[in-house]
Amino acid sequence: MKDFLLIYRADYSTYPASKPxxxxxxxxxxxxxxxxxxxxxxxxxxxxxxxxxxxxxxKVLKSNGSVSDGPYTEIKESIMGYSLIKAASLEEASKLAGGCPILSYDGSVEVREINAI
Amino acid sequence: MPSDPRMQESELIPHLFRTEYSKIIAVLCNSFDLRHLEVAEDIASETFLKATEIWGIRGVPENPTAWLYTVAKNKVKDYFKHNAVIERQVKETMKLNDIETALDFEFSHQNIADSQLAMIFSVCNPENSTDAQICLALQILCGFSVEEIASAFLTNPETIKKRLHRARVNLRNGNFQIKALSDPEVRARSESVLKTLYLLFNEGYFSKTNDQSIRKDLCFEAIRLGLILVGNALTDTPQANALLALMYFQSSRFDARTNDRGEMILLEDQDKSLWDRGLIERGNHYLVNAYEGKEVSRYHLEAAIAYWHTTPTGGGKWQHILQLYNQLLLIEYSPVTALNRAFAFGKVYGWEKGIEEAEKLSLNDNSHYYSLLGYLYTRVDIDRAVGYYEQAIALTRSRVEAETLRKEVRRLMGDI
Structure with a gap:
């Protein structure tokens, strides 16, 4: 079994939890x-x-010394959260990620294997 | 002890043995800082032996309990006066004056409760395996004989004797000592205490033995010990209250959950008029206490699930139960929780969805996995339901469960 990070991304302006x-x-x-x-x-x-x-x-810090507010000013999709799961393969991990609620709000899930230090 | 023929003549002594033996040991250990549990046990046993002898000749005294306490106290005095060798051992930790003071101990209600509480914390030592802790708890805290423990675990007395022996050696090596509880000790060990009571209860509730009276005894002993915990301000925690609520809710269904052949009846099919309303009320009482803090432990969640089961269907009952199982799984995975969650999922979103959730579990060596699938498929595909039930029958080690499932298969085949 390997560990995988699930990164949830969506547009804050359309995700229901962030709507006033x-x-x-x-x-x-x-x-x-x-x-x-x-x-x-x-x-x-x-x-x-x-x-x-x-x-x-x-805040987002850059190599040119600039510091800007929010990550979402430049890109539409922001990271909204993350979870750690375990699976035998990347394929199995992706299968587990299927059905994630963020997918029904035009969001995405990125599945990445952990490369332990 | 109960195998002693003289004891069988009287119903009273076995009863007193069960209730008083553990109290006498706890008070003696607590009052004399006894590191050797065996000394206290010998004195308690001798006290009961004397009771059988004297009561057989002169009849039972007016207040048998007080009689036992007086005899036990006198035996302690004799022990300190005449046993010079052990006295020297005790002197190392206790001055003679202290012994004289300690001899003034009383079997008062308060002293018994305090001593038993201290004993619970000494016995539930994580050094021992959980099985060993339960055996020790049954013997030392509940006054069960080796034979009774063996029949509760469906094993032979020799195995239990060995298990108890090893557990006692561990306690001794770990400098067994019962002492007044302090706040840090309570905090450090209460998790293991609650776990032991929880397992003790489950051992009774889901026991392999079919002996209903032993099963009930185990459950009610766990409740009795739980009541000692909530009876003391130090150990009256939200978790202890939640555990107690859970045990009361489960116990309320004792008479409804099996038929007269000992076969299990699903919660939904139980005759609800057999549920013990008094026990449910007590469960409600402790559940309210449990939620006074902010803490939500697995006992809270399990008690809350058991609470919802006591309520009539409707009002989002199964959605509540499903969400509680979801939370429980996030705290601690267990196959039973996973299976129960799949069932609740089917109840909320339909059997097909329940089947989807259940099939993901792949608990291929678990008979309950197949019997759940059998149950869920009953409304969807009878052939598959029968197939799953047969796999469950092949895997189960419980004769009663196999019989219940076979009956269900016959019913389904008749339906076709």
Whole structure:
């Protein structure tokens, strides 16, 4: 078994959790979707760390010395969170990543094998 | 002890033995800083031997418990007066004055409760395997005989004797000592204490033995020990309350969950009028206490699931249960939780979705995996359901479970 990082990306301007007009019911439904999905991986004993969400605001530092606000000013999709899973292969890891709720909100999941230091 | 023919003449002594033996040992160990558990056990055993002799001749005294305590106390005095060798050993840790003071000990309600609590924390030592901890707990904290423990574990007394022996050697090597509990000790060991009580309860609730009375005894002993925990401010934690709530909810279904042939009845098919409302009420009480803090432990989640099972269908019941199983899996994976979650998933999103979740689990050597698939397929594809049930029958080691499944297969075949 190898460890894989799942990186969730989506557009903050369209993702329901970041919309100010979201209703409590919408939020609850979204939470349930995520819980069902991540617990489905845990049920196969393949979740290493459920990971975390990221706060939208941030800073980006560059080699030219510039510091800018947020990552999302330049690119449409931002990293919204991450999880760690384990799988026998990259193919299996990608299969586990399928059904991730972010995919139903025009987001993406990047699956990367951990190259342990 | 119960195999002693004189004891069988009286119903009273086995009963007292079960309830008082462990109390006497705990109080003696606690009052005299005894590192040698065996000394306290000898005194307790001699006390009961004397009871059988004297009560057989003179009849049972008016207050048998007080009689036992007085005799035990006198035996302790004799022990210190006459056993010079051991006295020297004790003197190393205790001055003679201390012994005199200690001899004033009382079997008061408070002292018994405190001593038993300290004993629980001494016995539940993570140095020992969990099986060994449960055996020790049954013997020292619950007064079970080796034969009774053996029949609870469906094994022979020799195996249990060996297990207990090894566990005691470990306790001694680990400088076994029962002492007044302090806050850091409680915090360091309460996880292991709660786990032992949880397993003790489960050993009774899901036991391999079909002896209903032993199973109930194990469960109610676990509850009794849990009540000692919540009875002391030091150990009255949200987790302990959650565990107690869980045990009460589960116990409430004791009479409803098997039929008169000992076959298991699924929760949904149980006669709910057989559920013990009194025990459910107590479960509710401790569940409310458990949620006073912010902490959510696995015991909280399991108790909450057991709570939802006591409520009528509707009102998003299964969605709640599913979300609780989801959280439980994120805290700790177990095949049972994974299977129960798949069932709940089917309840919320339909059997096909439940099958999808279940099939991902690939627990290919687990009979419950196949019986769950059999159950889920019953509404979808009877041939496959029968096939899965047959795989479950081939894998299970429980005769009763195999019989229950065979009956279900016959029912399905008749339906075709």
């Amino acid at each position: 007009e979201r209703s409590p019911e919408e939020m609850q439904a979204l939470t349930q979707k995520w819980m069902n999905w991540v617990a489905g991986i845990a049920a196969q004993e393949k979740l290493v760390d459920r990971g975390n969400r990221l706060v939208p605001s941030g």
